[in-house]
Amino acid sequence: MRTTFKYRLYRSKRDKHLIEQIEVAASIWNHSVALTRRYYRIYGKYPGANRLMKHIARLRRRNPYWQKLGSQAVQDVIQRLDRAYWRFFSDPKAGRPRFKKRERYSSFTLKQAGWKYPGGNRIRIGKHNYKFVLSRPIQGEIKTVTIKRDRVGRLWICFSVVTEEQPKPPAPHEAVMRPVGLDFGLKCFLTLSDGTKIQSPEFFRRGLQEVRKAHRALSRKQRGSNNYRKARVRLAKVYDRISNQRRDWFFKTAHALCERYDFIALEDLNIEGMKRRWGRKVSDLGFGEFVSILEHVARKRGVRVAKVARFFPSSRRCSCCGWVKENLSLADREWTCERCGTVHDRDENAAINICREGASFLGVGDVRPPEAAVAV
Ligand SMILES: [Zn+2]
Incomplete structure (x- = not known):
């Protein structure tokens, strides 16, 4: 299994060497973007990673500034660009790779050469030694080392490692005993098919207010001024803290769900569509991030996850008799089935339907609604 261990680097005078290498990488990226575009204008096609690599290597021989970045790290820049171009070719919505300002380009990666790690919290990069906060031990065989600068200007070191740890195989279908369906919402972050409601914690809301405040402060400053720069760092810091807290809560919630259930069904979210329907607030809640963390x-824990197609009418179908209510608006939190008379909590009903749909999709078997919901 491939994983990443990320640590904060201690600040030191030698940081300037790392920052310089990030900037060299940015310069090479921008040069390669320009080359690719020019090549396309002349020949009408993409030059490909190999041709770019050769060309950049030739230029680098005459350019002492570029030589400050090791040849493998240069290769990595070209490979990143190549991946970005292939992403763009397969999905034009991903956008054409762009030029990046030096402060926007944030990292470089070393493969086998250019670093030495004797263990502990010290690492040698190029000709200099650095220390980092070893918050947890590194496990596995180190494949690459990446130096990263965040928006606040702090430096981080990321070890990409290969571990022997295998993910747990999912439980066989017959063994699935505890299924659950999840419904995401604005009013309540998660509603489970057993009726449990999980609210997003209060710091979400408070944090978003802080982010907005920092944004407003930034917009009042004059672009390019010292105060502007300070306000930008402040915004980056606030944003960084909020997203860390959120991520942490997502992990805890995901673990709690995987502890309690061995089969999880959820809706295949279409964030763009949700934004159209519900507004920008959707991206603040981070449903997409939560889903990838949950998966x-x-x-890792051998819990099955099934995604139910979006067009499935999860909120409008009665989970007792299957009747579909045609005119259910977003504001209706509760509704009554006209055929069997059951009173439904909108989100819980949706979660039950999602659970059942997911289960039938996987062939887990018949997951019946709870008895209590049938009789009225
Ligand atoms: Zn009904």
């Missing part, structure tokens, strides 16, 4: 945790 990651579930894979």
Whole structure:
């Protein structure tokens, strides 16, 4: 399994060497973007990573500034660009790779050469030694080392390692005993098919207010001024703290769900569509990030996850008799089935339907609604 260990680097005078290498990488990126575009204008096609690599290597021989970055790290820049271009070719919505300002380009990666790690919290990069906060031990065989600068200007070191740890195989279908369906919402972050409601914690709301405040402060400053720069760092810091807290809560929630259930069904979210329907607030809540964290945790713990197609009418179908209510608006939190008379909590009903749909999709078997919900 491939994982990443990320640590904060201690600040030191030698940081300037790392920052310089990030900037060299930015310069090479921008040069390669320009080359690719020029090549396309002349020949009408993409030059490909190999041709770019050769060309950049030739230029680098005459350019002492570029030589400050090791040849493998240069290769990595070209490979990143190559991946970005292939992403763009397969999905034009991903956008054409762009020029990046030096402060926007944030990292470089070393493969086998250019670093030495004797263990502990010290590492040698190029000709200099650095220390980092070893918050947890590194496990596995180190494949690459990446130096990263965040928006606040702090430096981080990321070790990409290969571990022997295998993800737990998911439980066989017959063994699935505790299924659950999840419904995401604005009013309540998660509603489970057993009726449990999980609210997003209060710091979400408070944090968003802080982010907005920092944004407003930034917009009042004059671009390019010292105060502007300070306000930008402040915004980056606030944002960084909020997203860390949120991520932490996502992980805890995902673990709690995987502890209690061995099969999780959820809606295949279409964030763009949700934004159109509900507004920008959707991206603040981070549903997409939560889903990928949940999938990651579930894979590790051998919990099955099924995604139910979006057009499935999860909120409008009665989970007792299958009747579909045609005119259900977003404001209706509760509704009554006209055929069987059951009173439904909108989100819980949706979660039950999602659970059942997911289960039938996987062939887990018949997951019946709870008895209590049937009789009225
Ligand atoms: Zn009904």
